[in-house]
Amino acid sequence: MAGIGFEIRKLLKKESYFGLIQAYTYAGIIGAGPWILSILGVQAIGFLSLAIVVPTFLITQFQVSVTHMIAASLILTGILQLAFTRYISDRLFEKRDDTVLPNFIGALFAVMVAAGAIGLAAAVFLFDGLGVVYRLLMLSGFIILSMIWIATIFLSGMKQYKQILWLFLVGYSISVLAAVVLRQFGLEGLLLGFVLGQFVLLTGMMVFTLRTYPSNRFIEFDFIKPGRMYLSLMGVGFLYNFGVWIDKYMFWYTAGAGQQIIGPLNASLIYDLPIFLAYLSIIPGMAVFLVRMETDFVEYYDKFYDAVREGGSLEQIEQLRDEMVHTIRQGIFEIVKIQTIAVLVTFVAAPALLRLLGASQLYQSLLYIDVVSASTQVVLLGLLNVFFYLDKRRIVLLLTGIFVLLNIGLTALSLHWGPAYYGYGFALAVLITVLTGMAFLDRKLQTLEYETFMLQRG
Amino acid sequence: MTHAPYPKAASADIAMLLEGTFPFVSGGVSSWVNQIIRAFPDYTFALIFIGSRPEDYGQPKYELPPNVVHLETHYIHTQIDIPLIRRQRGDPATFGDVEAMHEYFRAPHASPDGANAFERLSRELLPGGKLDRDTFLFSEASWDFIKTKYREHSIDPSFVDFFWTIRAMHQPIWTMAQIAESLPEVRAFHTISTGYAGFLGALLKRRRGRPLILSEHGIYTKERKIDLFQSEWITDNRNVFQKDPTEISYFRQLWMRLFESFGKLCYDAADDIIALYEANRQRQIQDGAEPARTRNIPNGINLKALSPLRQQRPAETPPILCLIGRVVPIKDIKTFIRAMRTVVNRIPQAEGWIAGPEDESPEYAEECKNLVISLGLEKNVKFLGFQKIPDLLPKIGLMVLSSISEALPLVILEGYAAGVPTISTDVGSCRQLVYGFDDADRAIGASGRIVGIADPLALANAAIELLLDPAAWQAASQAAIERVERYYTQDMMFGQYRSVYERALSLPVPSLPGAAGQCPRRG
Secondary structure (H helix, E strand, C coil): CHHHHHHHHHHHCCCCCCHHHHHHHHHHHHHHHHHHHHHHHHHHHHHHHHHCCCCHHHHHHHHHHHHHHHHHHHHHHHHHHHHHHHHHHHHHHCCHHHHHHHHHHHHHHHHHHHHHHHHHHHHHHHHCCCCCHHHHHHHHHHHHHHHHHHHHHHHHHCCCCCHHHHHHHHHHHHHHHHHHHHHHHHHHHHHHHHHHHHHHHHHHHHHHHHCCCCCCCCCCCCCCCCCCCCCCHHHHHHHHHHHHHHHHHHHHHCEEEEEEEEEEECCCCCCHHHHHHHHHHHHHHHHHHHHHHHHHHHHHHHHHHHHHHHHHHHHHHHHHHHHHHHHHHHHHHHHHHHHHHHHHHHHHHHHHHHHHHCCCCCHHHHHHHHHHHHHHHHHHHHHHHHHHHHHHHHHHHHHHHHHHHHHHHHHHHHHHCHHCCCCHHHHHHHHHHHHHHHHHHHHHHHHHHHHHCCCCCC | CCCCCCCCCCCCEEEEECCCCCCCCHHHHHHHHHHHHHHHHCCCCEEEEEEECCCCCCCCCCCHHHHHHHHEEEECCCCCCCCCCEEECCCHHHHHHHHHHHHHHHHCCCCHHHHHHHHHHHCCCCCCCCCHHHHHHEEEHHHHHHHHHHHHHHHCCCCHHHHHHHHHHHHHHHHHHHHHHHEEEEEEECCCCHHHHHHHHHHHHHHCCCCEEECCCCCHHHHHHHHHHHHHCCCCCCCCCCCCCCCCHHHHHHHHHHHHHHHHHHHHHHHHHECCHHHHHHHHHHCCCCCEEEECCCCCCCCHHHHHHHHHCCCCCCCCEECCCCHHHHHHHHHHHHHHHHHHCCCCCCCEEEEEECCHHHHHHHHHHHHHHHHCCCCCCCEECCCCHHHHHCCCCCCEEEECCCCCCHHHHHHCCCCEEEEEEEEHHHHHHCCCCHHHHHHCCCCEECCCCCCCCHHHHHHHHHHHCCCHHHHHHHHHHHHHHCCHHHHHHHHHHHHHHHHHHCCCCCCCCCCCCCCCCCC
């Protein structure tokens, strides 16, 4: 999300409460927008089709199918998520803008082939016995979603946040509308509607990209060459997405906690809804994270390295280091503060919210802990972002690795101990990872000048 | 590289430590080294050449004497392949010694333990030691030390420049430590300057306990000062309020102090500290050399080879002024060229010859040639390149030295042997060579003229006076011949060096490295 700071800073320059509110709103919507839209869209399709011709069971089948598509496509494209972003920004830094578009097309193509191969294998073997139309829709949906994530990465890299948001809004509106129109065709109708909307979204992204970034070459695969993308970043992108989803998969496929919904796809009635709702609560945290980390922190970060490079005195360098530490600390505290408010609001509003959604009140306690987890995850994002700025890729790799292992281990424990502990595995995994990250960051910042000066090739 | 492989040997009698001189650079010091080696055919020599970068030197400029059994070359300013960057703590006690040593450099009398600290540290410089190159480059202790020194002393605000200056300055120390380790077995070390070679000598003395002889020709730190003033890569970040115009850039000062410290370590370690002339010996004492270990051995020339040249001289003194030396800024060739303009105005047929290699500073040579053109002296001033001195001497009327720094220039003595008087700037021992050193020497009379530095008019007038007054020229020529025969012959110089060498080589080989030759030294 680097680069969004510039946009936010423009809004902050107004120096009024209104400007401040605008900045935070903008940051919140940009930061959490696409993610929130996809959750809301899927929920809305179910909600709008409810009690009409479609039996509840079909709606569940539809929502679970889409959830699985989203999860699998995010984990698959996670490999490229950070590595490809860095590849693009490196090329832009080298002023080789002309290589950006052909490689984006190349990345899309690569993802299409990979998702196609995986999806096809799944459709043929895993989904054996299900309807051909359903299988085709799942395959195409999986491919389209994977390509959308890549396009989103690319456009974020090109700082086109507003366009991403608008395109998502349009795409999901079409998904919802088409699904509602086609609902009389049951599960296949709902899915077709969803896939159509996503197809429009992808097409919109492609058209926008091709019109905005002309290039004389159509496709290149430079990014695949060894050494062009950081392996550590590929690892981080994969591990982070895998870590975020692994506890869900464990719940889905653990007897007692999850049940089969359609073909090979399971869901956990008790676990799924609260966690998706909980993610709606991170909008304010994301807003603060973007405003604080991408404006204040980056400002001092730049000043610090300028002082190092431009011949500042040691006192200035140390003072700027201290101010940088201060902004990091403040940023993290503010995320914690705002998310605490979000948690409190959720606690108060949970019963009403569940009633509104027609969901059982049994979800309450799980929703509480999930909101805490989701909030902690924003802090984790903030920490990882600082490490990326300091170019400590190996630490991020270590942290995401720790996160995956913790999430697997603690989720297994919570499953073993029973429903009272559900949700605590994920929550603790995120929390321990955050605390570990803070300890690392503390040590890194203490030795920042030493490392900056002494541990580099002169 | 197309030269024959350099000789290699596992042992020799004497190791000569040569910084930027013999056998790759021609000049007075190199000729002197050549002379000394050839004077002692009964001793074998190992030559350790220390240069800046390989590309700065071409083929050897001298044929190696047969008793040179070993020659190795090392370069200070080559990119060192830094191994893997290794994060490490570093040993605080070791950096306590580093601190003691720096304090000793700042105030030798206040911190007498500095010399012992150097002794201890000199054993830790090799890879794996407590102060190896990695420790200096990567350790936290080293980082803390650099920060402390910056806070205590830096008057230039830029920390990044301070940091990299410190890194660049100290790197050669570890290069020297490596050289010291791999050196052949020898019975004595003879360094021909302080500086890096002198530091290497000090290290070798501490590590192996064999005697160290130091022969100083120029004043290393002074020559370095001139280099540093001319170097453009040293920055100065003080703004107009922080700047004291009388102060040189702080980073230049750092470099200067490095060479002063190298000098101090070399004086502390040397058993014999030899100067060419009295003024230089006094300056050594002032810079911290113990008077008891200092002495003068002036240069001497091969009288037998040169005196027959007097018979080849034409009856009429040719109006030719000759400057023999490398075409480099320190020789201030431009002043000579400017003086030639005045000389030619008075004596139109006068010529100025510049005989010396031009490859050391091509841009300076270019500037000199442009100056000749702009002064319209193309017919009178000639660049002859490297010449054999005996061929030149009978053809010239005056030997000229316009240098801004010299020690005891052999060319003056060679000119004297052939009966050629000298006009020189007042540098090094030149005044002593022209007007005499003590009363008996002064009674011989002036064998030329001394003028101020960078004063073309005075130089020209002195030359015109001698060239237009045959009687004055004759008197100077006679004084020159008498002076060189009485005080500056090769035989005198060799005799004194033989006694130095014999004493050094007769010392028993120490049983433990670094254990012998240690009379207690008080700073």
